Amino acid sequence: MSNKKLWGGRFTSKEDPLFKKFNDSLEFDRELLEADIRGSLAYCRGLERAGLFTKQERLQVESGLRQVLEENRKNPNAILRSRAEDVHSFVEEALGKHAGSLALKLHTGRSRNDQVATDLRLYLREKEDELEQELNRLLLTVAALAAKHQATIMPGYTHLQGAQPVVFSHYLLAYGEMFLRDRARLRESRSRTNVCPLGSGALSGTVYRIDRLALARDLGFAAVSANSMDAVSDRDFVLDFLYLSSVLSMHLSRMAEDLVLYSSAEFGFVQLDDSIASGSSLMPQKKNPDALELIRGKSGRIIGHLLSLLIVLKGLPLTYNKDLQEDKEGLFDTIRSVSLCVRVMRKILEKMRLFPERMLAACQHGYLDATELADYLVARKMPFREAHHLVGKIVVRASELKMPLADLPLREYQSFSPLFGNDLFGCLNLTRIIACRNSPGGTAPAAIRKALMLFRKQIAQ
Numbered sequence: 001m002s003n004k005k006l007w008g009g010r011f012t013s014k015e016d017p018l019f020k021k022f023n024d025s026l027e028f029d030r031e032l033l034e035a036d037i038r039g040s041l042a043y044c045r046g047l048e049r050a051g052l053f054t055k056q057e058r059l060q061v062e063s064g065l066r067q068v069l070e071e072n073r074k075n076p077n078a079i080l081r082s083r084a085e086d087v088h089s090f091v092e093e094a095l096g097k098h099a100g101s102l103a104l105k106l107h108t109g110r111s112r113n114d115q116v117a118t119d120l121r122l123y124l125r126e127k128e129d130e131l132e133q134e135l136n137r138l139l140l141t142v143a144a145l146a147a148k149h150q151a152t153i154m155p156g157y158t159h160l161q162g163a164q165p166v167v168f169s170h171y172l173l174a175y176g177e178m179f180l181r182d183r184a185r186l187r188e189s190r191s192r193t194n195v196c197p198l199g200s201g202a203l204s205g206t207v208y209r210i211d212r213l214a215l216a217r218d219l220g221f222a223a224v225s226a227n228s229m230d231a232v233s234d235r236d237f238v239l240d241f242l243y244l245s246s247v248l249s250m251h252l253s254r255m256a257e258d259l260v261l262y263s264s265a266e267f268g269f270v271q272l273d274d275s276i277a278s279g280s281s282l283m284p285q286k287k288n289p290d291a292l293e294l295i296r297g298k299s300g301r302i303i304g305h306l307l308s309l310l311i312v313l314k315g316l317p318l319t320y321n322k323d324l325q326e327d328k329e330g331l332f333d334t335i336r337s338v339s340l341c342v343r344v345m346r347k348i349l350e351k352m353r354l355f356p357e358r359m360l361a362a363c364q365h366g367y368l369d370a371t372e373l374a375d376y377l378v379a380r381k382m383p384f385r386e387a388h389h390l391v392g393k394i395v396v397r398a399s400e401l402k403m404p405l406a407d408l409p410l411r412e413y414q415s416f417s418p419l420f421g422n423d424l425f426g427c428l429n430l431t432r433i434i435a436c437r438n439s440p441g442g443t444a445p446a447a448i449r450k451a452l453m454l455f456r457k458q459i460a461q
Contacts, residue, residue: 024085024086025328026080026082029116029325029328031123031328033079033087033091034072036087036115037066039115039118040061040065040091042198042215043110046210046215046218049211049214050211057105064098064102065091068095068098088116092104092106109199110206111200111232113232113233113319114197114199114202114232117231118198120327121194121195121197124237125190131186132183132186134343135248136183137346138342138346139176139180141346142175145349146168146448147169149168149356150167150448153167153359153360153430153434154168154363155368156443162365162366163368164371165430166434166443167448168354168359173448175255179251180459182248185244186244186248188240189241189243192236193241194223196212196216196225197232198212199215199224201232203229203319203320230319232319232320233318235309235327238331241335242331242334245302245338246299248338248342249298249303249341252342253296256292256345257296260289260292260293260296263289267358269354269358269362270353270355271352273352274287277291278290291344292348295341295344298338301333301337302337302338305331308326312326360430364404367399369433370391371391373428374388376424376427377391393416394408406429410424
């Protein structure tokens with residue numbers, strides 16, 4: 001077979017080299033080669049069912065496609081020496097060396113439009129399955145670490161200001177909930193990816209008796225697309241994946257930001273393992289949280305790919321347009337980046353060292369027990385807003401005396417209200433403060449045990 005364009009019959013002038021460079025996509029869409037061959041194997045069987053291939057022709061094409069696949073696996077970079085426009089024309093050209101003109105016959109009733117849509121769905125479906133496995137491993141790591149630190153007290157923050165004490169397990173399970181939602185979004189995305197467009201032709205369907213349901217079953221799809229025009233131009237399933245990846249990377253970025261702060265000397269709550277940190281070329285004392293910073297940084301890149309494709313799609317008329325070639329590089333980069341970020345975060349958590357004494361000490365500064373004083377007064381029938389205002393004044397007084405609330409003398413409290421008695425100091429105990437938060441979803445030990453049990457059940461679902 002000669003290296004001809006799939007579309008060159010009506011053209012009389014030679015292709016401009018600059019246009020070829022601009023138009024060709026083989027450099028990046030070669031990522032779809034295995035999916036393209038898998039789709040072609042199924043379509044070959046579909047042509048035999050339709051009476052368009054004999055059994056012998058089908059066997060010859062199948063053998064040729066498997067040889068192309070094996071050649072590519074042995075030397076993945078050989079494809080770049082081809083002058084083929086894209087992965088589809090490369091496979092057809094390579095198949096011609098093994099199956100002759102049957103490589104051309106394989107395209108009967110099939111367009112690159114439904115071919116690439118099928119390839120992309122096959123490829124993405126596999127990557128979605130792989131990402132779910134990585135997410136499950138991260139979730140199990142979160143669960144194991146949370147189980148280990150149910151009694152480790154740390155400050156909880158709002159506005160990055162110390163707010164109330166919680167346990168580290170509660171903190172971790174907050175991210176666990178986010179990652180569970182990410183997994184749910186991933187599963188929803190996969191269900192929308194799992195629809196077969198093959199057999200839609202260029203846009204209007206096919207005149208050949210192609211059994212689309214059989215094609216879908218052969219490729220493991222749950223359903224066939226309902227409208228051929230939509231099937232060849234739909235990239236919503238790519239948007240779904242880019243969206244869930246953006247949310248997942250945002251969650252990872254938030255966790256990374258926390259751990260960057262908590263690993264600093266100013267906090268000293270955690271220490272990153274030397275194997276996942278780097279140093280300074282100038283300052284020998286430094287241990288930089290580069291892995292966390294890269295997770296934080298890559299989230300912007302992933303979110304950018306979502307916005308980029310939304311903008312590409314927003315003005316496209318039906319059906320296929322070459323603009324859709326821009327769906328792949330951002331998708332491929334997102335798949336690689338989000339998967340890597342999940343794996344690296346899991347490694348960080350597995351190897352991270354905690355300093356519970358630093359966390360506890362931080363809870364004893366910043367008046368994180370002030371809310372308990374307000375609740376103490378409410379229990380003695382003072383309206384909450386009045387109690388809130390009064391405790392704010394007590395905090396100012398304690399700050400002037402440079403004393404924590406637990407060390408402030410009773411006479412000071414009673415100068416603000418006669419409702420204070422000796423029993424107020426018991427309510428300022430950190431362990432008691434945490435134990436009181438026993439509502440569902442709270443930070444009390446009993447609530448944490450229930451949450452952890454439920455969390456593990458949800459991971460296993």
